[in-house]
Amino acid sequence: MNIWFFIILLIAMAMVIGPISMLRPSPAQKRKEKLRLYASEHGLRFSMRRLPKLNTDIEEPAPAPVYYLPSQSKISAVSEWMLIRTGYVHDGNFHQEWDWQGSVRPADSICSILKEYLPKLPASVSAVSEGNLGVCVFWSEKEGEETLDLLISMLNALRQAGDH
Numbered sequence: 001m002n003i004w005f006f007i008i009l010l011i012a013m014a015m016v017i018g019p020i021s022m023l024r025p026s027p028a029q030k031r032k033e034k035l036r037l038y039a040s041e042h043g044l045r046f047s048m049r050r051l052p053k054l055n056t057d058i059e060e061p062a063p064a065p066v067y068y069l070p071s072q073s074k075i076s077a078v079s080e081w082m083l084i085r086t087g088y089v090h091d092g093n094f095h096q097e098w099d100w101q102g103s104v105r106p107a108d109s110i111c112s113i114l115k116e117y118l119p120k121l122p123a124s125v126s127a128v129s130e131g132n133l134g135v136c137v138f139w140s141e142k143e144g145e146e147t148l149d150l151l152i153s154m155l156n157a158l159r160q161a162g163d164h
Contacts, residue, residue, distance in 0.1 A: 068136040082129035
């Protein structure tokens with residue numbers, strides 16, 4: 001047999017196997033998929049959303065992963081509030097580097113829950129909100145299930161406080 005036959009055969013196999021192996025998910029993609037399945041088992045849903053642009057932002061924020069607990073309320077008029085992590089601590093902020101986006105504020109019961117949970121949240125959590133989706137947390141999924149358990153606990157507490 002000719003050596004060229006084997007070379008062509010190897011090239012052909014590489015052209016077939018290469019793209020197939022590229023379709024396999026990376027370890028990071030598998031980890032995120034596992035987190036999203038875990039969240040789904042605990043009643044959370046997932047989507048990608050953009051945070052509103054802050055005055056200090058130069059560019060539009062990139063879409064971020066959002067974990068949310070759908071509202072159980074049948075009322076469609078939900079007061080929409082959003083608390084965003086800023087890059088600075090200021091006396092005018094709600095809590096340390098957390099400040100309100102917009103003019104709507106939640107009830108005092110929700111504010112007390114937020115003040116309890118905000119110091120526990122990792123830097124990968126960039127916002128907490130409530131709106132038509134339900135109660136939401138913008139989280140970059142850098143940590144594991146322990147952080148997700150904390151987020152689930154916070155979202156459940158916020159939903160319960162909002163339903164009363």
